[in-house]
Amino acid sequence: MITKEATEAAPAPARVAPAPPGPSKRRPAWDEVPRWQIYLPLSVYLVFTLIPFYWILLFALRPAGSTSLVPWPMTFDHFEKVWTDRSFGTFFQNSVLVGVATLVMTTLVALAGGYALARFDFRIKRGFMLALLCSQFVPGALLLVPLFEIFAELRMINSLGSVIIAETVFQLPLSMILISNFIKNVPYSLEEAAWVDGCNRMRAFRVVVLPLLRPGLIAVGSFAFVHSWNHFLFALMFLNNQEKQTIPVGLNTLMSADSVDLGALAAGGIIAAVPVVIVFAFIQKWLITGFSAGAVKG
Amino acid sequence: MAQAAAVAKPPAPPRRRRASATPRRLPYLLIAPAALLMLGFIAYPVVSVFYYSLQDYNPTKPWRNGYAGFDNFVRIFTDDPVFWDTLVFSAKWVFVEVGLQLLFGLALALIVNQTFVGRALGRALVFSPWAVSGVLTSAIWVLLYNSQTGITRYLADMGIGDYGTSWLSDTSTVFPAAIVADLWRGVPFFAILILADLQSVSKDLYEAAEVDGASRIKQFWHITLPHLKDAIILSTLLRAVWEFNNVDLLYTLTGGGPAGETTTLPLYIANTSVDAHDFGYASALTTVAFVILLFCSMVYLRLSKFGGDNK
Numbered sequence: 001m002i003t004k005e006a007t008e009a010a011p012a013p014a015r016v017a018p019a020p021p022g023p024s025k026r027r028p029a030w031d032e033v034p035r036w037q038i039y040l041p042l043s044v045y046l047v048f049t050l051i052p053f054y055w056i057l058l059f060a061l062r063p064a065g066s067t068s069l070v071p072w073p074m075t076f077d078h079f080e081k082v083w084t085d086r087s088f089g090t091f092f093q094n095s096v097l098v099g100v101a102t103l104v105m106t107t108l109v110a111l112a113g114g115y116a117l118a119r120f121d122f123r124i125k126r127g128f129m130l131a132l133l134c135s136q137f138v139p140g141a142l143l144l145v146p147l148f149e150i151f152a153e154l155r156m157i158n159s160l161g162s163v164i165i166a167e168t169v170f171q172l173p174l175s176m177i178l179i180s181n182f183i184k185n186v187p188y189s190l191e192e193a194a195w196v197d198g199c200n201r202m203r204a205f206r207v208v209v210l211p212l213l214r215p216g217l218i219a220v221g222s223f224a225f226v227h228s229w230n231h232f233l234f235a236l237m238f239l240n241n242q243e244k245q246t247i248p249v250g251l252n253t254l255m256s257a258d259s260v261d262l263g264a265l266a267a268g269g270i271i272a273a274v275p276v277v278i279v280f281a282f283i284q285k286w287l288i289t290g291f292s293a294g295a296v297k298g
Numbered sequence: 299m300a301q302a303a304a305v306a307k308p309p310a311p312p313r314r315r316r317a318s319a320t321p322r323r324l325p326y327l328l329i330a331p332a333a334l335l336m337l338g339f340i341a342y343p344v345v346s347v348f349y350y351s352l353q354d355y356n357p358t359k360p361w362r363n364g365y366a367g368f369d370n371f372v373r374i375f376t377d378d379p380v381f382w383d384t385l386v387f388s389a390k391w392v393f394v395e396v397g398l399q400l401l402f403g404l405a406l407a408l409i410v411n412q413t414f415v416g417r418a419l420g421r422a423l424v425f426s427p428w429a430v431s432g433v434l435t436s437a438i439w440v441l442l443y444n445s446q447t448g449i450t451r452y453l454a455d456m457g458i459g460d461y462g463t464s465w466l467s468d469t470s471t472v473f474p475a476a477i478v479a480d481l482w483r484g485v486p487f488f489a490i491l492i493l494a495d496l497q498s499v500s501k502d503l504y505e506a507a508e509v510d511g512a513s514r515i516k517q518f519w520h521i522t523l524p525h526l527k528d529a530i531i532l533s534t535l536l537r538a539v540w541e542f543n544n545v546d547l548l549y550t551l552t553g554g555g556p557a558g559e560t561t562t563l564p565l566y567i568a569n570t571s572v573d574a575h576d577f578g579y580a581s582a583l584t585t586v587a588f589v590i591l592l593f594c595s596m597v598y599l600r601l602s603k604f605g606g607d608n609k
Contacts, residue, residue, distance in 0.1 A: 033514070038414050045406060046423055052438045052482060053426070055449060059441050067447065109331045116328035128329060135340050136536070137591055139543035141564050142584040145571045146343035146350075169339040172332055201324075230431030232546045237572070248433040252550050255433075255440055262441060269437040276429045281422075 059266035078267035082254075086264060088271055090243060091250040095229055096275070098160055098246060102167045102228035106175050107221045109168070114179030115205070119188065132173040140170045144237050151238055162238040163246070167228035175220045182216035183209065222283045226276055247272045347588075350581035358575045370582030381583065383558065384566040385590075391477075391562055392541045396534055398481055403488020404530075408522075410489070411496045421493075428486035432546025439479040439551060440466070466552055469559050476560055480547055488533060495529040496522070531602045535595060542591060563587050 060078055061071035082088045117125065140147075147166060148157070156162040186209050194204035232248035239245050245253075251272060254265045354366040374381050410421045430438075442449045445464040454461045465475040499522060507517045545565050548554060554561035554569065561569075564587065571580035 033412055035414065038409055038412055041405065042409055042420055042424075045402070046420075049423060049427060049482070051449065052442060055442055056438050059447075109335065112328040113332035116325040120325035122322075122325040125325075128333065131336065131341075135336060137539055137588070137595060138340055138344060139564060139587075139591075141543055141545050142567055142587060143340070143343040143347065144568065145577050145580060146346040147339065149346075150339065150343065165335070165339060169335050172335060176332060226429050230429075230434070232431070232433045232550070233568075248431055248546075251433045251437050255437060255550055256553075260440065262444065262447065265437055266441060269434050272434050272437075273430065276431075280426070280429045 056266045056269050059262050060270050062263075064261075064263045078263040079271070082264045082267045082271065086250065086254065086268065087242065088247065088250055088268055091245055091247045092271065094160060094244060095246040095248075098163050098167065098235070099225045099229045099275070101160075101164045102171065103221045103225040105164065105168045106171045106224040107217060110172055110175035110179050110220065111217070113172075113176045114183055115209075117176065117180035118183035119191075132177055135173045140166070141233055144233065147234075148237055157238055158241045158244055160239070160244060163234050164228075166234045166238070167231060168224075171224045171227060175224060178220055179213070179216060182213050186212050218283055222279050226279055229276060344588075347581045347584050350578050351585045353578045353581075355578035355581070356576050363578075366578060370579050371586070373579070374582060374586060380558070380561075380566060381563070381586075384561050384563045387560065388542055388562040388564075390473075391560075392538050394477055395480055395484060395541050396538045398477070399484040399488050399537065400530065400534055402481070402485045404492055404526075406485065406489040407492035407496055408518075411493055425486045425490055427483045428490060430483055432483070432544065433550050435479055435483045435547055436550035439475075439482075443475060467556050469556055472552060472556060472559055476548065476552055479551060480541075483547075484537070484541075487537065491529060491533045492526060495526055499525045531599070535598055538598075539591060539595065 058069070058071050061074050061076075062068055063073065063075045063077070083092075116122070117129065151157050151162040151166075154162075156165075190208045191201075191204045194208050195201070199207065230248065232246075232252065235246040235249050236252070239249070247268075251265070251268050254261065254268055351370055352366060352368070354362050354364055354369070356362065406424055410417060410424060414420075427435075441447075443465045445451065445462055448464070450459055450465055451461065453459055459465065459471070465471040503521050504517055507521060512520070542562070543564055545562065545568055548560055548562060548565055549568070552560045554565045563583070567580050567583045567587065570576050570583060574580075
């Protein structure tokens with residue numbers, strides 16, 4: 001009963017993206033845009049988008065002092081130098097730790113809260129929702145001083161924990177709103193059917209709801225990871241010890257040196273980008289669906 | 299069993315809670331972790347900012363610390379030209395960035411929403427700078443704007459701009475240079491959100507319009523744009539708040555310079571607290587920024603009639 005209903009419901013999210021019309025079907029008239037009107041502006045924009053990527057690749061791979069416009073002869077000296085001499089190896093570890101911890105904490109806490117918001121009416125619900133929305137207007141950058149004092153009080157300055165907590169807290173409101181919207185899209189009757197079959201609430205949630213939330217959770221989790229991976233200010237403020245710093249802080253240090261080592265900066269930038277590119281490639285197919293299900297439509 | 303009890307009682311609403319056989323405390327338990335984190339690390343800091351805004355508080359000059367009344371606010375509005383400069387620059391920055399990002403994002407979304415060969419790749423490439431951080435964006439554009447080896451040197455070869463000075467250190471070029479760098483990263487945000495919303499427009503509407511002989515431009519104005527309205531309002535608002543608050547890019551790209559030319563209000567606040575340790579004054583500035591942000595957001599939502607006619 002549960003499993004039948006669950007499998008019946010499962011294909012529903014997939015239907016969000018309609019299958020492209022087969023080649024045999026006549027194209028609807030509104031779709032007949034002249035090809036050049038697509039390819040010309042797209043190519044112009046892609047030149048603008050891709051040149052910066054090419055440029056950083058070029059600087060990272062060509063030897064220092066070279067002015068060649070192709071990265072040949074290719075060298076990995078800059079990477080070696082940045083990874084060991086400029087401690088990007090350590091920064092990388094720290095960033096991974098912060099990113100994964102933020103992902104796990106944000107997803108778990110937001111899942112619990114999102115479930116409560118989606119499935120219950122309780123007295124402070126409206127107030128809580130309002131607080132979530134208002135918190136979107138509170139700039140983390142402007143709370144640096146009081147946050148610093150709190151973490152100093154907790155003796156967490158120079159510990160990655162401070163950054164993890166700060167990143168999680170500022171990810172939470174939006175993540176929770178998104179997840180509660182995803183949960184609302186799962187029919188309540190599915191859960192109720194599971195209770196009738198003898199599941200308790202926790203088990204019904206795990207067996208029936210959780211599998212259907214996968215695209216949404218992947219989107220939310222990836223945002224949390226990418227955001228904390230990229231974010232710079234908290235780490236800059238709360239981690240003074242070089243051993244504890246993260247990749248963006250390391251990049252900033254490279255940039256603010258008196259004479260910038262461009263090759264090292266480029267290599268460091270690529271090291272900073274790799275995990276994000278991997279995550280991005282991985283979530284691409286869920287991204288649009290996840291957004292349309294939760295982000296904009298209430 | 300619980301179901302049967304619920305059926306016996308005519309009014310429906312209590313059924314939900316009863317069927318679950320869970321304590322009424324459950325929702326509170328579920329939101330507790332989130333609520334506690336937000337109370338401790340958002341609400342409490344906000345309150346303390348309000349508190350400090352009425353204090354003289356500078357850890358490097360402890361002898362002057364103490365209650366200051368509204369002195370900090372008086373100083374902001376009557377005796378601080380930097381505040382007004384940064385406020386004007388913030389407005390300019392947010393307005394230009396959000397406007398251009400929306401324009402390009404909308405155009406790109408409309409393009410990659412068409413069916414064409416290479417669409418998947420086109421989308422992936424168009425969206426790719428979305429996930430690039432502010433600091434990495436700065437790093438990339440520092441390389442591009444470098445006066446000796448950057449792309450600007452090659453532009454100078456072609457007669458655009460001059461040799462010698464980096465675009466980032468010249469007061470006449472730093473604004474467009476920073477705008478372009480942030481656009482590069484910001485446009486995909488709008489393109490993704492608008493594309494997501496475009497996919498939910500009913501195709502029947504277009505077919506009906508087609509039957510009625512409406513041109514594609516007419517269809518855009520009368521079908522597509524009204525459909526996108528709420529998404530556009532919400533995303534521009536979120537983006538404006540984000541562009542106002544975000545200091546990563548300008549902090550690392552220009553450091554607010556040259557000559558304070560690109561200092562936004564939040565950047566000024568960060569400098570006041572981090573470099574000058576003038577926490578009391580920085581808190582007062584934060585309070586003012588917060589009120590301005592809230593006020594502008596409310597006016598914007600009211601004027602744009604968010605959620606107005608298509609619900």
